[in-house]
Amino acid sequence: MKPSTAASLKPPHRIRNSLIAVCCGMVLVGVGVWWNRAFIMEEVFVRLLARTPLLAPKLSGLQFGFSQANLAEMTWGLETGAGLLSAKLADVTLSYDLSVPKVSAIAIGQAQLNFVYHAPDKAAVNSATPFGTLAYPLEQVSIKQLDLTAMSPWGLSHIVGQADISRASTGLLQASFATADQALSLVFSAGLRSAQVLGKQQTGATVFTLDISHLDQADKQAHLQGDMGALGQWLTASPLVPEQARAKMAALAKAWLTPELALAKVTATVQATDKAASPHGVIWLTRDGGYLAKTEWAMAASGAVNATAYLDMTAATLLGFIGPWQPEVTRGWQLHGGQVQGAVQLRWQAQRPLAGTAHFSVFDLAVTADQTELNQVTIMLDVADLSRQAVAVSVTVPALAFGKKMALRDLNLKADYQDGKLTVGQGIGTLFGGQLAVLPATFDLKQRPILLTLQVRGVDVAQLLATLNADSLSGSGTVDGELPLSISATAIEVLDGTLTGTRPGVLHYQGPVADKENVAFRALRNLQYHNLQAKVNYRPNGDYHVGLRLEGSNPEVLSGHPLAFNLNLSGQLPELLQRGIMAGDFERAILKEAKSQATPIKQPVTPTHGDHPPKPPPAERRP
Incomplete structure (x- = not known):
């Protein structure tokens, strides 16, 4: 007999009870898991984080909800290859969607980050490959209070x-970092292929723009643009810049960032090839859309930097750029017109002297300094070797005017400068119809006073008297001589200069006729001299002293008997040689001396010739 099938089946209530028991067990397990979800997920997160590059990750105070999780504190470290980054995060909120699943946003109340830089491993750098296209997973990250400390060889930052990072649906990634005074904005393209960095003031004004492209390739390119003044202020005040580097930048800005340069705009392009081993670039300096200067540079694998700079600007602009380094004597100059062009080639390498060459030319320049005017000036500067600091100077001045009547023309100066010494090879100019020349010599510019000798040849007495404001005196003839000069930082002095007549001439006094003129006055009305000798001294306070000897005759006085005048002329020519203001009192001094001196010569005097002229009377010298 077959067994009954009904007997082999369990009762329906037993199956139902089993199902109920299983369901209750699952519910209890689920309730237990949910009740202990924070502890369980915290352990899961810690184990997951332990498998990441993070060092010693720790979590505390983790709470989970259906759409977000809260974390009281989290600490971790990370070896970046360029240094150790340690982080301590507090009051962290994660927003997520469990149906996808994904984390959409992270809000951090406080983030304390510390970074200690160390040089990256060269082998790792050389073996690095382009990282290709990257994707940023989060839609929003915000840090309400950010405290970042970075230690590097250049100092502490x-x-x-606060910081905010957001991602648009197009894949565009935006990040901003703001301090009390400054802000930094970054915009990355989809896949992080390129980036734009904007440096801003807290007011929102843009200081500089930095565009970086080809981030996903080995060869990268960067383009920087900004105003020199605003960029200098931003960098010297930015906490992003390490302290030591910021201090050096501040010193450079104080020395170099003149008001003129602050108005200029800088544009720089950098390209890095061979995994950044050989970067090169171009720097442009412009103002109001006009070109001022350009520098092309390249760094070799050895670390040497080669640069070629070109300069093309007005002389007034250049003078404004170099304002802090102008000598005191040039700070009162006013420049009109003039163009400066130059080319410089430099080579710099650590622990080696700077090497290179330079050439500068200034042309069609006009300079006004008080009552001195220079027109159509041409200046050439050549530096054959910067390491030797040797400069060859050539100056051409067609016209140099002192005051209203005195003009030096066709000035040509050629000199060499090295190690603080100036060697004059040629210094020639035309003055009063004659020639003035600086005798070749070497001068130590570090020592004061500078002693040089000015040679006088063929100076026209008529032009000389016309310049000295001696309206009642006129004459003719020519003189030669030498004027030893002592030049200090503030004054010029003439020491025992000598002048000798080279051909006979005439001296006319055309002032009012007195009723009882003495012989000297009458002789000066038409003194035909054949011998003129003078010793000239000029003091820095404006005092001059001229010991003058004249020998000749007046056909209308003493029947033309030979006469000799020994005149000692003294007076004031304030800043005559220093500023070129010819406003002296020669006429009054000559007439005063003439009233007391007129000596007839018993025997005619023959004009001197040859190499041994008579010595002039000694001039008064003050200690």
């Missing part, structure tokens, strides 16, 4: 502010 300490940033206190």
